[in-house]
Amino acid sequence: MSDTFEASKKRSDDIRADLPVHPEKYTMLTGDRPTGRLHLGHYFGSIMNRVALQNLCITTYVLIADYQVITDRDTTANIQDNVYNMVMDYLAAGIDPEKTPIFVHSAVPAANQLMLPFLSLVSESELQRNPTVKAEMEASGHALTGLLLTYPVHQACDILFCKGNIVPVGKDQLPHIELTRQIARRFNERYGAVFPEPEGVLSDAIEIPGLDGRKMSKSYGNSIMLGATEAETAKLIKKSQTDSDRCITFDKENRPGVSALLTTAALCTGRSEVEIAEEIGDGGSGALKKLVTESVNGFLAPHRERRAAFENDLDYVRDVLREGNRRMNEIAEATLAEVREAMGMVY
Template sequence: MNDLVLTGDRPTGPLHLGHYFGSLANRVRLQERFPMYVLIADYQVITDRDVPGEIRRHTTELLLDYLAVGIDPAKVTIFQHSAIPELNQLLLPFLSLVSVAELRRNPTVKDEIAHSSQSAVSGLMFTYPVHQAADILFCKGTLVPVGRDQLPHVEVTRLVARRFNERYGEVFPLPEALLGEQPLLRGLDGGKMSKSRGNAIPLSATEDETAALIRRAVTDPDRVITYDEERRPGVAGLLTLAGLCLGRSPGELAEEIGDGGAATLKRVTTEAVNEFLRPIRKRRAELGAGDVRRILAEGNARARERAVRTLEEVRVAMGF
């Protein structure tokens, strides 16, 4: 069986530079090597929150970000979770293959429960790993790009596939986690760059918005700029961000800025980020609502066709 990649995001807000350097750039590379399905996981938004928010707008913005960074709908299938009902039909037999104790032990679920914004933990939270297993197995994905914190979800998918094959006959491949060299990109407060923490630079930000965000970045009073992740996380974060945008090392940039202080560091970072985002902004501006609707409709149709075939295989294997 040829390899196939499954990846995606939840539409909970704008994608940012952390997403770009952590996963999006890698997807653009992978689409040249493998068939790929890119999931907009809109149903999974309600996993850890009481209301989904502006999910339609966020879905549109997410797709615009994908296209702007170079994900090519002629090479990959971009689809929306809620448009593929067969995914949820696969969830039921898959849930029968996993025990409650196994779901409770999942470390990623524990962490997501700890950071949930829900007033009470929903049953959907515990089934989240099996939901993801359906996302991966419906298209018979074999490679799943993840960070180390998502490895337990891939293990649940492998468990579901193995138990289904043992019980009903060979239907599913055992997917492999594809661990990338994902850099930790610090946010503008020195912590991990994150949508929920409000410390990120969105890919859709204008030049002026980007400059304003970087001006507010947390640094320190030491005028001499040095790269020290432990003692100077804010300064190190800006140096890393500028270095990634310029293709240079943060240490080299620190030496170049020298005693220019935080003002020079922020100016260099702003110029680097705006220059890096310029072609992405241009491509984004050239896209329209009609492009988004057409691309999503075509991707949903292809994904659903695949899901219908897989669900039929499952029904036949199970004797329905």
């Protein structure tokens, strides 16, 4: 497995070096599940990078994976609200809908129709082995639904219907990309060359802790939402757990709460955790929380200002989504026509 990872990393490094030189060679698919609001972890972990790649003139598509909400949940309550809020955050962060279509799974049926031929190209044991599926099942405490088991195949549909050849991923998502590559390869060998074999582009691993030192996650309630008000952010940071030692130091292992706050401030100011800790010194957790609150609210102020304009113009948000869905439907229909042709299913 380490050899496989090293090979993937080598290809990823080569692509990252080539992206600014030959942006026209690449098509990127990326996205999120609308299970709640987007937070700082999403911004620093992925959205910031998407905007940078879009601005390099790399063909970029942003998917809001609404069907994937029901892989491990029994309700779609609030899903429309979550989708609209995601669009607002994408736009406020710098995603340009003229360059980068934003679309939803459920509005592009031709893309989802690829599931049928793709499922014939994978075995049950290959699906059962996928470590991400196991991890998500355990994390959710949900039974293994057919949709969760075939989640990597659905992801392959997302990537391949638009001929995506790069996907920004973390190390733990590489098995998904490998399965997508296998599906593309097997389809091409069996029916004819239609799909590229996409590569996972490993992002620089920024660790974004939540306010309790654990990973920032909606389910942990330790996240600073991009759309939160200054007062809501201040209240959340004030409630965060630290410790009784007045001397502020950066020590992730022994002082997770204090260190998480320092990392949050560091990301928002471009400074180092150690430098910020030394500046606060013996000021204690009160001074630390005050500095973190000011850093986060200062960083998010422009985002919130842009976001407020979209909150007051929901018709525009809907138009962005409709136009994104329209453009992606054209692409999906064209790809599905190629698939039918390759499979001899044109009547």
